[in-house]
Amino acid sequence: MTTKTRRLEVNRRSGWQSWLGPFFTSDVGMKWMMALTGIGLLGYVLVHMIGNLKIFIGPEDLDHYAESLRTLLYPIFPKEGVLWLFRIGLTAMAVIHIWSATVLTLRNWKARGKIRYDARRQYAAANYASRTMRWGGVLIALFVIFHLLDLTIGSANPDYVAGDVYNNVVYSFERWPVALFYVVTMVFLALHIYHGAWSLFQSLGLANPRYDSWRRWLAVALALAILIGNSAIPIAVQLGFLTVSG
């Protein structure tokens, strides 16, 4: 028996793909990377949400928390040093996640061929969440770009003042299209997590009939926590619970 196999019509790998080695270019390997980076990004989304919920405690708490991120582990690390390590790590994870998804999607579209079933497919297991992973993911990526321009760089927010985190958030969400875009994206992020947090156990080979039932509940809990926790902020601004301070 040999591991060298004849590669044919559908998913031929060449150039950079063969250079990267068989594991990282195999579908199974790329799904592993998607699952691992998915865990990392999900962890970030959770921590980001918990930190930002300080907005409900008060402007000083949020601004102080934001400042503390810049001086994390200072003076062992330079100011913003740890912050940049996180930023580089997150960007790398996002790139790997999106790159794998794109390569796999293109391979899958190719594998389907051109002719579709004429009768409407009667899907029995695929749900709205699993079927919106791709385009929902694109929406989330576009949102992240806007979100960075809006609240990190400030170029998409005319009232942006560096370091004035609380007021930046309030000014941004007082614009109703921004608040609506935010909430709609959170719905798709929740759907993405609902399928992803369940699915990653399957991709990593950790699925087991003994705990398959709590996998579903874990995914529901994570999706709802992200949806409710994050959407609460723009909704509170729109309803007038959070207003510009000092």
Place this chain on the structure above:
Amino acid sequence: MNLTLRVWRQPRRGSEGAFKTYEVKDVSPDASFFEMLDQLNERLNDQGEEPVAFDSDCREGICGTCGVMINGSPHGPQSGTATCQLHMRKFNDGDTITVEPWRALAFPVLKDLIVDRSPFDEIIQAGGYISANIGAAQDANATLVPKPAAESSMDAAACIGCAACVAACPNSAANLFTAAKIAHLGLLPQGQPERYLRTVAMVETMESYFGSCTNFGECETACPKSISIDVIAWMNRDYVAAQWKNLRKQGQQA
């Protein structure tokens, strides 16, 4: 029962195909789906027309030869059932039924409802066997097999290779088939010597023909043997383990 059938007709591989509509009258509700198609073909023969070509062999749901898309469901509306075991009582008088071949780039239509499933043979050729010479028949207790391993292996071995999993998958992935074969052999003691080479060879052959898994779970519901997608998780884990284990054996390979 009187039915209207919309059937995919295609004279040969690579030629243009199209749906053709046929009226089939006086179908017994006790007839199987293929007996109904046989009834249509008898009439087409009498009229001097080309009968509808479809694959079928054992007609008792164990050989894996048959399989068509019926109204958008692989093997039709009844779960855990191959097309040959589907009966017309699952349909209503006056129904219009659309019958199509499996669709995937790796499965070109050969004629009408028959597709070429030889990529499945290639996956099996890549490692779906045990080559260790076991000699003459030995005592059944000579090789000890843990009961849970025997049961899990047997669940996976129920796969008949009909390719409904590929037909059902929105990605045209063959993960359920390949994983069932890998789990079937990889769980047993006789499968251990070649386990990691087998897993890599079969997965990579699979990936050269088919799409990848996005965990929709459609294959599991389409499978006439109701094989669980848990075998796919097992394959995913074994493939990664195999890549590491095989690294150590690289020096032994030519």
